[in-house]
Amino acid sequence: MASDTPYPELKKTHTMAHKGRPWTDYKPPPAAPVWSVIEGLGSYYILLAALELNVFDTLESTGPVGVDILARKLDVSEPHLQSLLDSLVALGLLDQFVNIYELNDTAERYLTSDGAASMSDLVPVAPGPHNNWLSLAETIKNGKPGDPIDNDPASFYIPLVEGTFTTMLRTAIRSDLKIRYSASPDLKVLDLGAGGAPWSIAFLSACPEATSVVNDFAEVLEVAKRKTVEHEVFDRCEFRPGNFQDIEIESNSYDLVVLGHVCRTEGEEGAANLIDRAFLALKPGGRILVADYFIDLERKFNPHGVLMGMTMMASTINGFQISNEQVSLWLRESGFESLRLVEPIGFQFVYVAVKPFN
Numbered sequence: 157m158a159s160d161t162p163y164p165e166l167k168k169t170h171t172m173a174h175k176g177r178p179w180t181d182y183k184p185p186p187a188a189p190v191w192s193v194i195e196g197l198g199s200y201y202i203l204l205a206a207l208e209l210n211v212f213d214t215l216e217s218t219g220p221v222g223v224d225i226l227a228r229k230l231d232v233s234e235p236h237l238q239s240l241l242d243s244l245v246a247l248g249l250l251d252q253f254v255n256i257y258e259l260n261d262t263a264e265r266y267l268t269s270d271g272a273a274s275m276s277d278l279v280p281v282a283p284g285p286h287n288n289w290l291s292l293a294e295t296i297k298n299g300k301p302g303d304p305i306d307n308d309p310a311s312f313y314i315p316l317v318e319g320t321f322t323t324m325l326r327t328a329i330r331s332d333l334k335i336r337y338s339a340s341p342d343l344k345v346l347d348l349g350a351g352g353a354p355w356s357i358a359f360l361s362a363c364p365e366a367t368s369v370v371n372d373f374a375e376v377l378e379v380a381k382r383k384t385v386e387h388e389v390f391d392r393c394e395f396r397p398g399n400f401q402d403i404e405i406e407s408n409s410y411d412l413v414v415l416g417h418v419c420r421t422e423g424e425e426g427a428a429n430l431i432d433r434a435f436l437a438l439k440p441g442g443r444i445l446v447a448d449y450f451i452d453l454e455r456k457f458n459p460h461g462v463l464m465g466m467t468m469m470a471s472t473i474n475g476f477q478i479s480n481e482q483v484s485l486w487l488r489e490s491g492f493e494s495l496r497l498v499e500p501i502g503f504q505f506v507y508v509a510v511k512p513f514n
């Protein structure tokens with residue numbers, strides 16, 4: 157074990173150039189990053205339990221309230237609830253004043269089931285199957301997860317696309333500010349791996365004569381059917397079940413092809429093939445949209461993207477992070493031009509590229 161020698165107090169002159177690495181050589185680093193990882197597991201399950209017990213929706217209906225009343229309403233043990241509520245306060249997910257608890261802005265927007273950007277259905281499913289995290293070291297040893305979602309994609313994706321729907325619909329609606337799809341009332345759209353069809357719904361809602369071919373596995377398309385009925389665009393959708401790598405797709409027929417968070421589970425070959433398929437499907441002048449969590453060449457400036465890639469790796473056979481360089485290369489190699497990267501809402505990135513006329 158390395159000895160932990162006394163160290164002098166850091167001075168301004170203790171720069172790397174003069175004295176060596178300050179933390180390593182003069183003062184031990186704080187343990188906070190390690191504690192934050194350890195507590196990460198508990199933090200996640202605290203939030204999960206609060207959602208399962210309906211804490212946020214109940215606080216929305218009661219308004220500011222004491223733990224005794226809330227415990228009676230939720231039919232749970234008061235001291236245990238107190239501990240849960242205090243932890244949520246510590247995590248910044250509730251407000252507390254003396255003994256009164258209330259929703260803060262974050263909880264109201266993201267954690268109530270009717271919040272403007274509700275993530276309440278996303279929290280349980282976003283990390284993928286929890287068991288795959290328990291066997292992560294095995295996955296890294298073997299080069300594949302023990303129980304990849306590829307074995308039964310529909311049962312994983314149905315709750316996932318329900319959970320991501322609100323966020324993706326906001327992304328799709330807000331992307332009009334950047335790419336002005338609403339200027340083309342009669343768009344022909346191809347939405348591959350559409351999930352609950354948030355992209356198609358945004359396009360068809362903004363463009364009164366637009367139509368969309370909505371693809372996914374047959375079971376997942378049931379979610380898309382329900383959502384498109386709810387948003388009153390069902391009649392302008394054709395639902396085309398099947399594997400997007402080999403379903404039949406018309407050439408030179410579409411104005412927009414959407415690959416919304418589908419590339420990062422496909423592996424390099426699969427992702428490049430999807431982009432090729434999109435190119436063939438588009439009319440000259442048509443546009444592809446590739447939404448994903450892209451990382452930089454050095455793989456460290458977008459931690460959210462890196463960790464999303466890890467989530468893919470933990471639970472899919474071919475899942476991996478996609479870098480900006482890779483996706484740009486695939487787009488250019490397929491023949492796309494005028495590449496643009498837009499961020500319609502925070503942390504949601506979309507490449508837009510055009511199929512040239514010749």
Ligand SMILES: C[S@@+](CC[C@H](N)C(=O)[O-])C[C@H]1O[C@@H](n2cnc3c(N)ncnc32)[C@H](O)[C@@H]1O
Pocket residue numbers: 309310313317320321324348349350351352353354371372373376398399400401415416417418447
């Ligand atoms: C992360 S979700 C994205 C859903 C939607 N495009 C969005 O942006 O919100 C990925 C979707 O791709 C679908 N998918 C995955 N592999 C597929 C395949 N081989 N063929 C068709 N759909 C597939 C899944 O069922 C799921 O609905």
